[in-house]
Amino acid sequence: MDIPYTVEVRRDTGLTNGKIGIWLFLASEVMLFGALFASYILIRTGSSSWPRGDSILNVPLATFNTIVLISSSITMVMAWASLMRRRLGTFRLYMGGTILLGFVFLVVKYFEYSHKFHDGLFPSSNNFLAIYFTLTGLHMLHVAGGMAVNAYFLGPGSKLYKTNPVWFTNRVENSGLFWHFVDLVWIFLFPTLYLL
Amino acid sequence: MTTDHAADLGDHAADIDKHVRVYIIVFVALMVLTIVTVAIARVHLPVPIAVSVALLVATIKGSLVACYFMHLVSEKKLILAVLLLTVVFFAVLLALPILTHSNGYWIHP
Numbered sequence: 001m002d003i004p005y006t007v008e009v010r011r012d013t014g015l016t017n018g019k020i021g022i023w024l025f026l027a028s029e030v031m032l033f034g035a036l037f038a039s040y041i042l043i044r045t046g047s048s049s050w051p052r053g054d055s056i057l058n059v060p061l062a063t064f065n066t067i068v069l070i071s072s073s074i075t076m077v078m079a080w081a082s083l084m085r086r087r088l089g090t091f092r093l094y095m096g097g098t099i100l101l102g103f104v105f106l107v108v109k110y111f112e113y114s115h116k117f118h119d120g121l122f123p124s125s126n127n128f129l130a131i132y133f134t135l136t137g138l139h140m141l142h143v144a145g146g147m148a149v150n151a152y153f154l155g156p157g158s159k160l161y162k163t164n165p166v167w168f169t170n171r172v173e174n175s176g177l178f179w180h181f182v183d184l185v186w187i188f189l190f191p192t193l194y195l196l
Numbered sequence: 197m198t199t200d201h202a203a204d205l206g207d208h209a210a211d212i213d214k215h216v217r218v219y220i221i222v223f224v225a226l227m228v229l230t231i232v233t234v235a236i237a238r239v240h241l242p243v244p245i246a247v248s249v250a251l252l253v254a255t256i257k258g259s260l261v262a263c264y265f266m267h268l269v270s271e272k273k274l275i276l277a278v279l280l281l282t283v284v285f286f287a288v289l290l291a292l293p294i295l296t297h298s299n300g301y302w303i304h305p
Contacts, residue, residue: 013272
């Protein structure tokens with residue numbers, strides 16, 4: 001049985017099922033990160049003293065990672081635009097770039113985490129580090145998840161393009177929406193954790 | 197029926213070219229705003245002002261990503277309605293600890 005409304009839009013919603021599905025999922029993700037941000041505000045405002053992020057964390061590395069993630073967002077949207085132009089080769093190039101940039105982000109985070117652990121700084125050390133590791137750790141899981149989906153569309157998932165290019169394009173668009181959301185979360189994590 | 201398709205491949209090459217130009221402009225704006233964010237942090241403003249400015253810049257950046265990379269500027273009303281509801285609940289979620297703190301009851305009983 002075919003999955004309904006993957007290419008044609010539903011008359012009542014005006015959307016494909018995949019599109020409404022990914023947006024509802026992202027709405028739940030907003031609440032997930034929102035709960036953690038609320039916890040951060042509660043702990044920080046209730047604390048008698050709180051360190052500035054840049055006194056503990058590596059701002060140049062985080063700035064570099066911000067640039068990396070923003071760059072991956074434009075390669076992602078260009079991958080989708082390439083499919084809209086029916087250019088599978090260009091899509092592969094941009095999608096490969098997006099995955100590579102995601103990998104660079106994770107490698108930088110690995111070095112950041114390693115350095116903290118080497119200095120004896122763990123989530124259990126203090127509230128600031130507990131919040132830092134929880135928020136950035138959850139965000140890293142999202143980056144890894146997005147990379148896995150994108151890798152599938154770059155590899156075996158791209159077979160769909162030959163039989164149903166519109167459905168494949170819609171799937172890549174939905175994957176892109178998730179990836180941009182991950183970028184959006186980092187845009188808020190970066191100043192709140194590292195700079196304030 | 198092509199008009200009912202979510203992605204009309206090849207039909208709107210000129211439109212896509214226009215979109216790509218916007219993506220590049222947004223990308224440059226995001227890069228500039230990232231530099232602005234870091235530069236402001238180096239000034240060491242008083243905490244309330246620093247937080248306000250940092251969140252303002254982050255909100256502008258986030259809006260650019262949501263509106264253009266995630267196509268919210270041209271998205272269907274149903275999606276916008278879902279997001280409006282999300283924003284309301286998100287605001288309530290963030291307001292709870294702030295209200296709690298101003299009251300002080302839960303933190304300093």
